Amino acid sequence: MAEEKIMGIDLGGTTVKFAILTTEGEIQQKWSIQTNILDEGSHIVPDIIASINHHLNLYDMQPKDFIGIGMGTPGSVDRKKGTVVGAYNLKWKTTQPVKEQIEKETGISFTLDNDANVAALGERWKGAGDNEPDVVFMTLGTGVGGGIIMEGDLLHGAAGCAGEVGHITVDPNGFECTCGKKGCIETIASATGIVQVARKLSEEYAGTSELKQSLDNGEDITSKDVFKLAEEKEDQLALMVVDYVCYYLGLACGNLGNSLNPSSLILGGGVSAAGEFLRSKVANYFEQFTFPQVTESTKIKLAQLGNDAGIIGAASLALKLKD
Amino acid sequence: MAEEKIMGIDLGGTTVKFAILTTEGEIQQKWSIQTNILDEGSHIVPDIIASINHHLNLYDMQPKDFIGIGMGTPGSVDRKKGTVVGAYNLKWKTTQPVKEQIEKETGISFTLDNDANVAALGERWKGAGDNEPDVVFMTLGTGVGGGIIMEGDLLHGAAGCAGEVGHITVDPNGFECTCGKKGCIETIASATGIVQVARKLSEEYAGTSELKQSLDNGEDITSKDVFKLAEEKEDQLALMVVDYVCYYLGLACGNLGNSLNPSSLILGGGVSAAGEFLRSKVANYFEQFTFPQVTESTKIKLAQLGNDAGIIGAASLALKLKD
Structure with missing residues (x-):
């Protein structure tokens, strides 16, 4: 056979x-x-x-x-x-x-x-999810998407929209989203969202910053540049942008944790290439936004399987x- | 047999x-x-x-x-x-x-x-849930609790906390919660939370209001009184309180809808006795906080089975x- x-x-x-x-x-x-x-x-x-x-x-x-x-x-x-x-x-x-x-x-x-x-x-089975029954995956790329597995089953919802975590509202008065509403996590934590946050904070920022200079010069800035300037050069504006992004990611993850209590909440997609620098900051805010039993049992992890x-x-x- | x-x-x-x-x-x-x-x-x-x-x-x-x-x-x-x-x-x-x-x-x-x-x-099987596979139930009582059924299964999560929707953070700078964090929906939309909101808004309210008078006189006010004054007497402060509560309930329900897309999101518990007056206001904010496919496919309903x-x-x- x-x-x-x-x-x-x-x-x-x-x-x-x-x-x-x-x-x-x-x-x-x-x-x-x-x-x-x-x-x-x-x-x-x-x-x-x-x-x-x-x-x-x-x-x-x-x-x-x-x-x-x-x-x-x-x-x-x-x-x-x-x-x-x-x-x-x-x-x-x-x-x-x-x-x-x-x-x-x-x-x-x-x-x-x-x-x-x-x-x-995939991430649940052979990646960061350890094949546990309850895993939430959030992909931070051009947009923010995701998938939710609970009790071993992928969730779909009434119209197939379960797991569309990119449209969780984290700032009701925030940026307008392509979906028609305001303050979706996608407007902040996607690759384009991060640049949008950088432009916003740059306008209000008065100190010296390589990031601000680049933006003021009209250079094309990517989310990768922002994380690099923050981590490697401790650029003050870039650090503020990263903190802003991680605060709202921590809030979105926190509320997924508070309602679903998965064993893993996995961050993937291009933005997650920022690695432990990103993960640890999100995890800190996640702790602030979750109640004790969830803080202890739900872990923020980085995706392991890439493509x-x-x-x-x-x-x-x-x-x-x-x- | x-x-x-x-x-x-x-x-x-x-x-x-x-x-x-x-x-x-x-x-x-x-x-x-x-x-x-x-x-x-x-x-x-x-x-x-x-x-x-x-x-x-x-x-x-x-x-x-x-x-x-x-x-x-x-x-x-x-x-x-x-x-x-x-x-x-x-x-x-x-x-x-x-x-x-x-x-x-x-x-x-x-x-x-x-x-x-x-x-x-119970509500899913024989009540407002119409026995659909994806139903979220939120009970608004002394506290705020709930349960989530997806793909026909009750969700439990890594430590049994799935469905504990009362600790969804809706206002990161809001009231302190018994769980140790701030701005949980329970601090706003539970029976005690509603009275807490009434006291807060009353302090800032300058007009005439039976609710404000009662609070200033040190009378014991319940969430039921607040809804009654708002619905039957159009008390301006009471209407503001109800609007405040429904805004944040709409936000919490909206984010459950955006991530899970259940067919029904059912409001139960003592506070839900406020009925259609409450439901319609929550549904309006829910619409504001959900993306179009979820707005169309997820319905805000009142519990039907009571005890x-x-x-x-x-x-x-x-x-x-x-x-």
């Missing part, structure tokens, strides 16, 4: 990542292709199918070697039907019957969920196809 | 409520006894056992007629062991082997959870004993 494998696919706007894993979550093969978004994204699914079949051939594997394929995708997912709609970075405007096409052309069972949820599953979180989490979806 | 029944017990500091229900959640028998907290609460479990056996006798029922007994209790619950500790209103300071004693003396399987979780299960939520939810725990 063939050893049972799972496949994970992480579909993004620039690349599609693939991996073949054991049921224990060990990556055995990994590859990727470019995402071809021409012609309203109509090449994406055929390209995925061709790449799967090509690699099965290459590794001399059969469909029956697999429990299934799991995929993380942008856009709105209908998990039952296995369709995706409104993934604008893929140019998918109409409903895409992804599951039907992939199952038909590969002969392997297929399941999918949204990309942030799938990354959360692999998506393929690993996606593959873990396939494990459920076995039941 | 005997029809299968379930029993629900709601253990409180003054009374213990009992009910026998069908597996469809229809209450067939209901009774209660006083809670005897003398001698460090050592009479409580024997009294419960005696009352169960007495009523089985009375209704001519056998242990085999029951799938099981579920109970909601104050204090910290160890669900696996079936024990309770630290239920101070029952004078239970040491660990109580409730499950072991009740199963031994009644011959019926037993399971338990904390009282707020059990009430949440029966506990016995119904407790009984529903017993249904899981069947699996």
Whole structure:
């Protein structure tokens, strides 16, 4: 009898990542292709199918070697039907019957969920989450997203919005958000939010600061620059910006902790590259904003899997196809 | 073969409520006894056992007629062991082997959870929750508590604190809370919190107001008085207090909605007796604090079961004993 494998696919706007894993979550093969978004994204699914079949051939594997394929995708997912709609970075405007096409052309069972949820599953299973039943994942990138796993299950909510932690209101009178309301944590702790905070605090800042000088000179500043100036040069304005960001991240994490009490609250995404410098400051404010039993039992952690979180989490979806 | 029944017990500091229900959640028998907290609460479990056996006798029922007994209790619950500790209103300071004693003396399987979780299960099953998989329940009483059901499962969290929504921080510089931190929703929206808000706003209020007059005269004011003055007499200070309370309740509910997207967010407890006057105001602020998909799919509702939520939810725990 063939050893049972799972496949994970992480579909993004620039690349599609693939991996073949054991049921224990060990990556055995990994590859990727470019995402071809021409012609309203109509090449994406055929390209995925061709790449799967090509690699099965290459590794001399059969469909029956697999429990299934799991995929993380942008856009709105209908998990039952296995369709995706409104993934604008893929140019998918109409409903895409992804599951039907992939199952038909590969002969392997297929399941999918949204990309942030799938990354959360990955970090929970093989990353910072220690495979505990209750894990919250927050990804700090261009925007702020996330996924929530409680009692071992990924949460979806009434309209699939559970885990959309980027729109937690932390400052009711704060910056306007693309969602239409004010003071979402995304307006403060995303890569663009951090620059926005820097500009705001710079206006009011009177001392000397390399960050302020750069902003005043009209230079392009990134969130990475802000963290670098704060950590390496102790730039006073940059430190104020980092403190501001961590205060509100601590408040958002604190309220997720107070209501859900996960064992881990994991920070991932590009901004989390700031590492322990970021984590420790968020954890300090988290302590201030949580009641004692939560402070003690919920830990703020950094993501460990980087780009692999998506393929690993996606593959873990396939494990459920076995039941 | 005997029809299968379930029993629900709601253990409180003054009374213990009992009910026998069908597996469809229809209450067939209901009774209660006083809670005897003398001698460090050592009479409580024997009294419960005696009352169960007495009523089985009375209704001519056998242990085999029951799938099981579920109970909601104050204090910290160890669900696996079936024990309770630290239920101070029952004078239970040491660990109580409730499950072991009740199963031994009644011959019926037993399971338990904390009282707020059990009430949440009740409202979800037979009350305002319409038996949907994702329901958040918030009880506004002496304190603020709650329970969260997602994907059909009650959430517990790493240390059993999931659903303790009363300590969500809504005003980081607000009132001090008994938990040690500041600005918990409990300090604003509990019965005592509302009076606290009234005193604070009264100090700054210069106009005429029956509420201000009562407070200045040192009269005992309750949250019920505040809502009554606001709704029936349009007392300006009382209306300001109600608006203040509903703003922060809308913020707390908004953030639960933004991260969990339940189909229902149910307000229960004594304060919710203010009814639609309260609900509509909270719902208005909820709309302001949620992003569009959540605003549309998550509804703010009033609890429907009153005191029966506990016995119904407790009984529903017993249904899981069947699996």
